[in-house]
Amino acid sequence: MSPVILFILGVVFVAVGIAVSIALHEVGHLVPAKLFKVRVTKYMIGFGPTLWSTKKGETEYGFKALPLGGYVSMIGMYPPNKDDGSVRPSSTGMFQTLASEARSMAHEDVGPGDENRVFYRLPVWKKIIVMLGGPAMNLLIGLVLTAVLLMGFGISEPTTTIADVSKCQVKAGETVDPDSADCKPTPAAAAQLKPNDVITSFDGKPVTSWDQLTGWIRASAGKEVSITVERNGSPVTSTVTPVLSARPVVGADGRQAKDDAGKLLYQDVGFLGIGAQTALVPQPASSVLPMAGENIKQVAGVVLNLPARVAGVAKAAFSEEPRDPNGPISVVGVGRVAGEVAAMEEVPVQARLAALVGLLAGLNFALAVFNLIPLLPLDGGHVAGALYEAVRRRVAKLLGKPDPGAFDIAKLLPVTYVVAALLMGMGALLIYADIVKPVNLFG
Incomplete structure (x- = not known):
């Protein structure tokens, strides 16, 4: 498609x-x-001219031309004029006229027997x-x-399956041509780890989650450790030495954290050069x-x-x-x-x-x-x-x-x-x- x-x-x-x-x-x-028991005269989706409506009982149901909201009309939304009980305009003042006209509209459909079915009561x-x-x-x-x-x-969560392997070690904010002499292989590339490898152990410890693995990698800068992956159904073991690298500090909201001045925060931690595949986990x-x-x-x-x-x-x-x-x-x-x-x-x-x-x-x-x-x-x-x-x-x-x-x-x-x-x-x-x-x- x-x-x-x-x-x-x-x-x-x-x-x-x-x-x-x-x-x-x-x-x-x-x-x-x-x-x-309030009498509802209209239930409408949208505003403006009516496109379609039907009446069931005492209520008209329908759709309007402008789909920007909806409304329910109930009789007697506003009480009558407090002074004389009237719902008709009784003053020429602008604000009073607005209130009186709205009051009048609210009582247009009030008929005999509806006295106790108005909203304001x-x-x-x-x-x-x-x-x-x-x-x-x-x-x-x-x-x-x-x-x-x-x-x-x-929820989409990282798995222990490798999605990608970075070819070059790159400082935050910089780029390196992977085919140039400036490309220094990442520990993962040097160890010939590949996409779709499933990491099963790190430094002799079984890997059960990506977050767990990330914590171990970050704490292992400069240390040579063993790593075992499952590749095409067979275990493959090699050694890696995570390098110390500036990585983004991630906040509780999942976004990169900033300092009080609004500057993005980084911290020096162990880095391997791999990304995780994600999967929806109920x-x-x-x-x-x-x-x-x-x-x-x-x-x-x-x-x-x-x-x-x-x-x-x-x-x-x-x-x-x-x-x-x-x-x-x-x-x-x-x-x-x-x-x-x-x-x-x-x-x-x-x-x-x-x-x-x-x-x-x-x-x-x-x-x-x-x-x-x-x-x-x-x-x-x-x-x-x-x-x-x-x-x-x-x-x-x-x-x-x-x-x-x-x-x-x-x-x-x-x-x-x-x-x-x-x-x-x-x-x-x-x-x-x-x-x-x-x-x-x-x-």
Whole structure:
């Protein structure tokens, strides 16, 4: 299959995965709303003109033209005007008009018998459950996909089989022509080790893992030791003397560590000149939650520093600076990464599928965390409004004052529009950056 077709298939795979994730996110709102008897009038995937819809019971289900999200419409999202109980505009002030118009739209479908089926009449805890249903669904999807990734596919780990043998000893940051007189053979090349050799012992000790072997090699600089490999089913033993060489210091995240000044760190250790073949190794169920937690932690770090991260993207997009590979990307960037992964023909199909599943898991964790930001129109903003309502009612009760009733979150719509505009601007910037200065994950 051609790389172009593979690229397209990767993009389609992730696009469908995102669409399903959005649809299930909205199901997370839909199900508890219906369980709590709130009348749900619409369940839509996308925005803009309706492409297709069907009505089942009292709810219209359908797809919109712009696949940029989804929504669930519930009647009575905002309470009536506190002064006169009206849902119609009662003021000519701009902010008051915005709130009144939204209030009016929220009550358009309220009919006889619906008085106790409006959203704003729900107890606070039920409001919170409805609003957290979407992010909770994304967390669940991310958790399931992480389990599939770890337990089904496995994690790529180095094996004790040699993948390649370096011909020349090369200092960090330098290159040497392997056919020139400057090429000093590596200990592995001098010992005539070959790709596909399986290392079975080192210095008389059985080798059970690549990490174990690496530690022994690093500690054996200048020492002549025996090494045994299995080659074509037969053992072959030779001697090697690891040389002292500057090698990268690898951090806990698997990347080369840097000092406080941002300079890459190296250390002098024993070096043999071999690379390991990798294989997908299934992991136990106990590894799923820690992996998911680490993924969520990384996403939360990006979200907490989102303004600075977006500013960095803007700077890179309009300058010669490279993009931060750990920074935010748009759906365009995600699609490009998925396509590149799918088109890597030198990587086994199973490993590519695992990478795509991992990408979808990360996206769902990102959707969950992002939607928990306590700003409207995000789910976290509605949760914050419900919590404020609970606190206000509790304080009124403690002070012996009348129940202030449901909090009119419609009054915050001006803030909502500002946040929505900022989110659209951020999305446009990320799409532009992903076109003119895409993130380079594969060198």
